[in-house]
Amino acid sequence: MDIRVLKYFLAVAREQSFSVAAQRLFLSQPTLSRQLSELEDELGKPLFIRSNKGVTLTDEGMMLRKRAEEIVELVEKTEQELKQSSDNISGTVYIGAGETYAVKLIADTARELRADYPEIQYSFFSADGTSVLERLDKGLLDFGLVFQQADRSKYESIEIPLHDIWGVLMRRDGPLAQKKAVSLKDISGQELLIPRQPNHSTMLSDLIAEKAPSSHIAAEYNLIYNASVMVREGMGCAITLDKLINVSGDSELCFIPFDPPMEAVCHFIWKRYPVFTKAASTFLEKFKSVLERYRT
Numbered sequence: 001m002d003i004r005v006l007k008y009f010l011a012v013a014r015e016q017s018f019s020v021a022a023q024r025l026f027l028s029q030p031t032l033s034r035q036l037s038e039l040e041d042e043l044g045k046p047l048f049i050r051s052n053k054g055v056t057l058t059d060e061g062m063m064l065r066k067r068a069e070e071i072v073e074l075v076e077k078t079e080q081e082l083k084q085s086s087d088n089i090s091g092t093v094y095i096g097a098g099e100t101y102a103v104k105l106i107a108d109t110a111r112e113l114r115a116d117y118p119e120i121q122y123s124f125f126s127a128d129g130t131s132v133l134e135r136l137d138k139g140l141l142d143f144g145l146v147f148q149q150a151d152r153s154k155y156e157s158i159e160i161p162l163h164d165i166w167g168v169l170m171r172r173d174g175p176l177a178q179k180k181a182v183s184l185k186d187i188s189g190q191e192l193l194i195p196r197q198p199n200h201s202t203m204l205s206d207l208i209a210e211k212a213p214s215s216h217i218a219a220e221y222n223l224i225y226n227a228s229v230m231v232r233e234g235m236g237c238a239i240t241l242d243k244l245i246n247v248s249g250d251s252e253l254c255f256i257p258f259d260p261p262m263e264a265v266c267h268f269i270w271k272r273y274p275v276f277t278k279a280a281s282t283f284l285e286k287f288k289s290v291l292e293r294y295r296t
Contacts, residue, residue, distance in 0.1 A: 003075055005039050006068045008032055009047065013065050016054045074139055081277050090119030091279040096132035097124065097145035099224050101243040102160045102266040105294065106145070109287045120279045128196070128222060136271060142280040144269045155269040161294050164241040166262035169224075169231055172254050176237075181259035184211035191236030193227050196220035204239055228253060 011021040012032070022029040040047050047061035057065060081091060097103055110122055125135060129146035136144045136155075144150075150157045168182055176182055184207055192215050194204045208215050218236045221227035227238040228245045232252050240255075241264060247253050268287070276284070 001039070001042070003072065005035050006072055008035055009039060010065065010068055010072065012036065012048070012055060013057055013061065016056065018055060070138060070140065077140065088119065089117050089278045089282050091277050092121045092123050093143070093277075093280050093283045094123045094141045095125070095143045095145070096135055096141045097126060098128055098132065098147060099126065099244055100145065100147070100164050100241065100264070100266050102145060102162045102164070102268075105160060105162065105268075105287065105290060109283060109290045112290065113283065113286050117279070117282060120282070126223075136269070142270060142274070142276065143284070145266055146269060147264050147266055150267055150269045154272060156272055158268045158288075158291065160266040160268055161291070162266070164243070164264040164266065165257050166239065166264060167242055167255050167257035169228060169238040169240050169245060169247075169253055169255050171231065171234070172252055174237070176256060177254050179256055182256050183259055184208065187215055187237065188212035189214045191216055191218040193217075193219045193221055193230060193236050193238040195224075195240065196222045 008021070008025060008027075011025055012018055015021040015024065018033055018036075019029050022032045025032065036047070043060070043064075045060040046058050047064060049056045049058055077092075077094070095106060097106070110120075113120055125132070125141060127135075129144075129148050132141065132144040132146055133150070135141045145160070168176070168187060170177055176186055179186070188211075190212075192208065194208075194217055205217065208217070219227075219230065221230075221238070224238070224240050224244045227240065230236070231238050242255055242257065245253065245255065247255050268291075270284070274280075
């Protein structure tokens, strides 16, 4: 299976058209069609459903698309690492993280490194902890920022001293908006939006069922900005972490923490026995020094 042909396949899957993909790739359409027909013959499976309306993927095509994206990304990452000069520290550091204020530590580290190593760049992948771990395992990320305690047999882990606080994002004209803190009992009967992460949504669903059984989970979300728009439009209140949405000034929204307090502890992780680039090693060294300042 040729990397070049996988890139052709991904172009057709993205454009949903052989002719448009051929233009993007600077190929003739017959050449592109022949290459992908040979790929289908090699795999013994049809990858495309061809019609007058365009091209869609078969089940096998959708499976290949996911794997092809990972393969191409890993190959490009490896090529970039091997091409880096041995005389200077440059290249890209790949970091995955969920939505958390602890990203501030990563930003502080990157900012401080910029003066001495301006050629280091960063690629951020935002997703839930499960997706971050998957990409870390496949070598697509150097580091991850996750809420769950990572398997210490597979990963090195540092607990982040900046803890996120759980609470409720709501409209300022809501019935609970004047409170300094709310309990789960207070939100009983409310329409709720909760984060769609295996560890978070399960925990929150269990707590809500126990403490606020008359509440209704109206929606799950994975990006708090989108959820904040739903809250502003009156769809309900969002259970989320503090400092992720700006509620200062003339914002229509406010954040009320839970009482008793509920904290979310974040961990900065990387694979055991990693083969780091110079850029990633330099980032980790600086990150640890930045972390020490937060602890003192």
